[in-house]
Each structure stands twice: as C-alpha cells, then as structure tokens.
Amino acid sequence: QWTTSSIVEEQVKRIREQIGDGRAICGLSGGVDSAVAAALVQRAIGDRLTCVFVDHGLLRAGERTQVERDFVAATGVNLVTIDARERFLDALAGVTDPEQKRKIIGREFIRVFEQAERDLKAEGDYKFLVQGTLYPDVVESGGGEGTANIKSHHNVGGLPDDLQFELVEPLRLLFKDEVRRVGLELGLPETIVHRQPFPGPGLGIRIIGAVDQQRLDTLRAADLIAREELTAAGLDRDIWQCPVVLLADVRSVGVQGDGRTYGHPVVLRPVSSEDAMTADWTRLPYDVLERISTRITNEVPEVNRVVLDVTSKPPGTIEWE
Numbered sequence: 587q588w589t590t591s592s593i594v595e596e597q598v599k600r601i602r603e604q605i606g607d608g609r610a611i612c613g614l615s616g617g618v619d620s621a622v623a624a625a626l627v628q629r630a631i632g633d634r635l636t637c638v639f640v641d642h643g644l645l646r647a648g649e650r651t652q653v654e655r656d657f658v659a660a661t662g663v664n665l666v667t668i669d670a671r672e673r674f675l676d677a678l679a680g681v682t683d684p685e686q687k688r689k690i691i692g693r694e695f696i697r698v699f700e701q702a703e704r705d706l707k708a709e710g711d712y713k714f715l716v717q718g719t720l721y722p723d724v725v726e727s728g729g730g731e732g733t734a735n736i737k738s739h740h741n742v743g744g745l746p747d748d749l750q751f752e753l754v755e756p757l758r759l760l761f762k763d764e765v766r767r768v769g770l771e772l773g774l775p776e777t778i779v780h781r782q783p784f785p786g787p788g789l790g791i792r793i794i795g796a797v798d799q800q801r802l803d804t805l806r807a808a809d810l811i812a813r814e815e816l817t818a819a820g821l822d823r824d825i826w827q828c829p830v831v832l833l834a835d836v837r838s839v840g841v842q843g844d845g846r847t848y849g850h851p852v853v854l855r856p857v858s859s860e861d862a863m864t865a866d867w868t869r870l871p872y873d874v875l876e877r878i879s880t881r882i883t884n885e886v887p888e889v890n891r892v893v894l895d896v897t898s899k900p901p902g903t904i905e906w907e
C-alpha cells in the first residue's frame with residue numbers, strides 16, 4: 587500500500603533520474619493535474635523548472651490570481667504568464683459556431699504556447715516538457731511506457747522540428763484522488779487541489795453566440811456569484827460542476843424598479859456525476875437557487891433572468907457547446 591509521502595518521494599527520485607541537471611517547461615492550465623505535476627517537478631529540480639501560464643481571457647474571475655499568487659506562493663515555482671487576451675478576442679470575433687470556436691481557441695493556444703517554448707529555449711537549454719497525464723488517460727489511449735499519449739498540442743510527435751522535447755509525466759501511474767492527495771501533501775491550496783472541472787476553451791464555450799469583451803465580463807460576474815453562493819452553502823463537494831451559460835443572442839423583457847429592461851438570460855447547469863460521461867442535474871436547494879438568482883439579477887445589469895437546466899446527460903451534454 588503506497589502512502590502519499592512515499593509516492594512523492596518515489597516520483598521526486600524518478601524525476602531527478604530522468605532530468606538530471608537539465609531544464610524543464612510545464613504548461614499550467616489552472617487545473618489540478620498540471621499544478622500537481624509542476625509541484626512535483628519543482629520539488630525535484632527547483633528553479634530549473636519554468637512554468638508557463640497562458641491567459642487567454644476566457645478564464646473565470648480569480649483564476650489567474652490563483653495561479654500567479656497562490657500556486658507560486660505554495661511552490662516557489664518560476665512562472666511566466668503570457669497575456670494573450672487580445673489575440674484570442676481578435677481570433678474569436680464574430681464566431682458563433684461551437685466547433686469553430688473550439689478550433690480557434692485550440693489553434694491559438696498552440697501558437698502562443700509554442701512561441702513561449704521557443705523563447706525559453708533561446709534563453710536556456712530546455713529539453714523536457716512536463717505533462718499532467720493521469721493513469722486513466724494512459725489506459726484509455728492504450729499507451730505503455732514511452733508512448734506519448736497526448737491529447738493536445740503537447741504531443742512531441744506533433745511539435746515543430748525545433749521544439750522536440752522529452753516528456754516528463756510524474757502522474758502517469760496515479761488516479762485523480764491520488765493526485766489530489768499528492769497535491770495536498772505538497773502544500774498546494776485547497777482551491778486548486780479540489781477545483782471542479784473547467785473546460786480548456788473556458789468561458790468561450792459558455793457564451794452562446796459570439797464572444798466579446800463585454801459578454802465575457804457579464805458571464806464572469808454571473809459565474810462568480812454562482813460559485814460564491816454554492817461555496818457558501820457548502821455544496822462544492824456535492825456537485826460535479828456548475829457551468830453558468832450566457833445566452834448572449836437571446837433577450838427577454840423584464841422590469842427593474844420603474845424601468846423596463848431587455849436583457850439576457852443566464853442558465854445554471856449544476857450537475858452530479860462520477861466521471862462526466864453521464865450526469866444528472868443536481869437538485870439544488872431552492873433557497874440557494876433563489877440567492878443566486880436574486881444576486882445575479884441585482885448585481886449584473888445585463889442579465890434580467892436566471893433559468894435552471896434540468897436535463898440529464900444524455901441527452902444533454904454538461905456544457906452547452
């Protein structure tokens with residue numbers, strides 16, 4: 587039976603053996619896997635690790651701070667943040683098709699990240715790329731030792747010639763719950779270790795309609811209120827995640843004070859799930875729903891209606907796009 591501290595010890599030893607006196611890069615997403623992988627490598631090789639965090643402007647309120655302040659404070663890691671917000675907004679301008687949005691966000695992300703890798707390689711001899719691949723990912727892709735089972739841009743085989751890296755995957759023998767325990771053992775904040783799933787394309791796929799700065803600000807404000815109230819009600823561990831979706835192309839009539847409004851609805855999509863493959867809509871207490879609704883319509887001027895998604899998966903997916 588492995589204890590958490592023996593997992594940490596063993597992985598730190600393996601990482602040191604693999605990297606030797608080399609340098610490594612790790613992309614942080616804000617999620618638990620990349621954070622724990624980075625923290626382990628940091629423990630093993632210290633400041634020969636550089637983490638890269640891309641702010642694509644589609645993050646939720648506080649997420650950048652969580653990485654820049656809290657993660658750095660907990661680990662002492664070298665962090666480079668790349669502010670790519672304008673670039674993503676430009677690339678997404680006027681795009682409404684969900685698949686198109688995903689493609690654009692994925693493509694821009696790869697470009698920005700590869701540029702960061704090139705810049706780092708110009709500064710130092712970075713040969714290693716850290717990935718937060720978990721055991722279920724390895725199994726799913728049929729990968730054995732040495733098989734790069736990478737879903738996205740980090741795939742070594744898919745990188746341009748000048749960007750060949752050797753992969754470091756310190757979580758590839760671990761399940762999610764073990765990763766969380768390792769994260770706590772390494773002193774990472776609860777907010778990172780127990781973060782609920784959040785999609786890579788971020789708020790970009792939670793705005794139904796074209797993405798622009800104002801719509802992002804509106805959704806961010808509504809999403810923050812929902813998260814605050816769910817946390818205050820102690821429900822974070824009971825729900826798998828609760829997307830808040832802005833129906834940016836829909837308007838409805840409302841009344842606030844003496845005035846008629848013509849604003850947008852947001853959808854609350856609280857779900858319960860074991861693995862995101864299937865999900866049920868979470869029966870949230872009415873008083874919590876009421877607080878969320880009242881606060882959003884009072885505090886977010888563009889939103890005059892809050893609706894609840896009561897669809898299970900299947901047939902509905904968790905995200906709306």
Ligand code: XMP
Binds near residue numbers: 785899
């Ligand atoms: P769906 O909408 O397919 O979502 O029921 C299942 C789970 O996956 C998350 N999700 C994503 N995660 N990149 C990600 O990293 C994506 O493009 C993406 N799309 C959906 C979603 O939040 C849910 O947990």
